[in-house]
Amino acid sequence: MKILAVGGGSGGHVTPVAAVVEQLAELEGDKSIDVLFVCDRGFAPQARGIMSNVSVPVAVRTVTSGKLRRYPHLSFWQHFAHISIVGSNLVDMFKVAIGFFQSLVLIAQFRPDVVLAKGGFVCLPVGFAAWCLRRPLVIHDSDARPGLTARLLVRFATTIATGFPLKNYTYPSAKSHYVGVPIDQAYSPVSAEEQAAYKQALGYDPTKPMLMAFGGGLGSVNINDAAADLARALGDGVTVYNGTGTAHVERAEQRGAGLMNYHPEGFVYGLHDIMAAADLVITRASATALQELAGMSKPTIAVPGRQLADQHYNAKIFGAADAVVVLQDDELATGDRLTTTVRELLDSPDRRDALAQSFHTFAKPDAALQLAKLVIAAAKS
Incomplete structure (x- = not known):
């Protein structure tokens, strides 16, 4: 069976594919699957690092992709008042067109039995090319608020898998499945x-x-700055590990210079081990990061990205269930609210345990297996 999987922009769209490939290998046999992973050029080095740890060979290729810049604090018409936004969106429209033709060539050459679109803007040209070439298309939408790419591809999809219960989506029920x-x-x-x-x-x-502070695969300057400041405020009695993102590690090292309890690292390949060691985690509210932490029952402070509406929606759901503590980006800048919250949680094992237990109820440990079964069914349909 030949599987072409696509995702990118962050580790949250790549690590789930790796988990699904492992399940496909178990279900179909190591020698029975041939996997090609496609991502955007910017995330290719990290994707190759992640896929190198999969038990079966996964080739990584890239296509050109672009995104539509939309900001929650701007109305539809206000976007047109910003020349930089309009110009970038126009340029990226051409990038998507280029990526579409590149995807046609890739799919025609590889001839996959099924295409799995995990998420990210790179899925749009690949998913549309898959439909044009009549390849079964399985899309997975991790976030509780459907993303633009998923909404555009849903009409072309053979199967739709979701990260949250179906009540959060308006996808056609006949082909939608809640897998986590x-x-x-x-x-x-x-x-x-x-x-x-x-x-x-x-x-x-x-x-x-x-304490683990992690801004996702690309990192977060705000979380990094807050982590270094926390290490200084908490003192040597607390170890602070900071997954900074490759582009931000030098800034983090400078901000935390001289702090023996502060440990910044660029891209985190051993993410599981860091999470396992942590007593408390500060993270962006991406669906994948939250699901990994829910699986491990880790007390978590979720900080949705200011301009990422999907993360705000994710955080709202988990926060309403008292499964995580939700802070806003602006509250990191002042420092006082974050420092107070961290100290309160570190000083209260009972509160951390209550958060962890509530968080763990969201875990779906069989999600990769269920999605792998949907991929196989689509390939054989």
Whole structure:
């Protein structure tokens, strides 16, 4: 079976594909599947790193892609008052067209039995090309608020899989399936002894609480700055690990210079081990990151990106269930609210346990398996 999977822009659109490929290999046999992963050029190095850890060979190719810039704080007409936004959107329309023709060539050459579109703007040209060449198309929408790419592709899809219950979507019920967000099965709760061992393996003192601050695969300057400031405010009694994103690691190192308890790292390939070691996590509210943390029952502070409406919607759902503490980007800049919140949580094991238990009820450990079964069914339809 030949599978062409596409996703990109962040690790949250790539790591789920890796989890699904592992399940496909188990269901169909290692030697029975041939997988090609397509992403945008900007995320290709990280995608190759992630796919290199999959148990079966996964070739990685790139196509040109573009995105439509839309900002929640601007009305539809206000966007036209910003020349930079209009110009960038026009340029990216041509990029999507180029990506479409590149995708036609890729699909014609590879001849996949099925195309899996995981998410990100790169899915649009590939998904449309798959439909034009009459290849079964399975799309997966991780976020509770359907993204633009998914909404555009839904009419061409053979099967639609969702990360949240179907009541959050307006997709056709006949071809929609709630599977959850695919994550590696390793993202499960660890014991106190195992957590201490993970801390030791990372070179950290297992007797000290550890805070993980993570802005996603591309990183977040606001979260990075807040993490360095937290390390300074909390002192040597707390270890602060900061997944900065490759582009921001130098800035983080400069801001945290001289802090022995602050540990910035560019791109995090051993994400599971860092999460397993952490006592408390600060993260963006991407669906994949939240699902991984829910699987591990980790007390979490979710900070949705200011201009990312999907993350605000995700955070709203988890926050309403008292599964995570939700803070806004603006509250990171002042520092006081974040520092107070972190101190309160670190000083209250009972509160952390309550958050973790509520969070874990959102876990869907079989999501990758269920999506793999849908991919196989579409390929054989």
